[in-house]
Amino acid sequence: MGISRLNHAVLYVRDVDRSVAFYRDLLGFRVVMDRPGRAAFMQAPDSTNDHDVGLFAIGDGAHDSSAGTTTVGLYHLGWELRTLRELGELAEVLGGAGALVGATDHGTTKSIYARDPDGIEFEVAWLVPADRLDDATYEARTRRGVPLDLPAEIARYGADTRGGVGVSAPAPAGTTQA
Numbered sequence: 001m002g003i004s005r006l007n008h009a010v011l012y013v014r015d016v017d018r019s020v021a022f023y024r025d026l027l028g029f030r031v032v033m034d035r036p037g038r039a040a041f042m043q044a045p046d047s048t049n050d051h052d053v054g055l056f057a058i059g060d061g062a063h064d065s066s067a068g069t070t071t072v073g074l075y076h077l078g079w080e081l082r083t084l085r086e087l088g089e090l091a092e093v094l095g096g097a098g099a100l101v102g103a104t105d106h107g108t109t110k111s112i113y114a115r116d117p118d119g120i121e122f123e124v125a126w127l128v129p130a131d132r133l134d135d136a137t138y139e140a141r142t143r144r145g146v147p148l149d150l151p152a153e154i155a156r157y158g159a160d161t162r163g164g165v166g167v168s169a170p171a172p173a174g175t176t177q178a
Contacts (some may be wrong), residue, residue, distance in 0.1 A: 008052050009077050013118045016040050016057035022117050023053065026093055027124075044079065052079075064119055076113070076121035085159040087112060087126045088150050103148035107140025108133065110153050127164035132157065 013019040020040045023029040029042040032051050041051035067073025081087060087110060094100040094114040101121070102113040111125040128137055140146070 007049050008054060010054040010056065011116075011118075011120055012058045012062070013055050013116075013120075014058065014060050014062050015117070016055050018117050019055045022097075022099075023055075026097055026099065027090075029053065046082070053077075076123050078111075078123040078125060080109075080125050080127055080163065082126075082162050083160050084110065084126050084150065084154050084157060084163075087124065088154070088159075090124055091150070103150070105140065105146045105148045105153070107137050110148055110150070112148070128157070129161065129164045133164075 011019075016034075016037060016039060020031060020034070020042065023042050024031070028045040029052065030045075032041050032043050034040040038057055040055045042053050042055070043049060044052045065071075065073060068075055081090070091100060091103060091112045094112065099114040099116070100112060101115055104111050104113070106125075108128050109125040110128075111123050113121060113123050115121050
């Protein structure tokens, strides 16, 4: 038995219509099924999943999640995209909407972080292509909080280089994969 990838996530939100607008307008998701005002199932633009996120409305009186502060729970969702150019464009869109909360260089991935209207955090990442991974790239994964210098990464890898979407390669000798 081997799980290969996350197929979808289901989120409780205060207002499903507001959340649908966010995921549609900023991330390009499309509604594949809905129960107006109650639930929606959405698919990411280049996904082959039936749906990637399900949204269930629980009302304006719902409290923020305390996961990570006073309770255990999910920290964030992580999606990937094809190119660093797309990552930069999405960072601008999310920043313009006041949703962008960070950008980090994880060595093997270049990531931006944002929050949806209910404060649910998500990550969108470009994966370094498998044939470009090296010892330094793997070692960089152990660094914490390294800000992403997107122009430098574009200079290094190219704005339109397809990331390692769905591609994996063994770690270089002497390193371990997390």
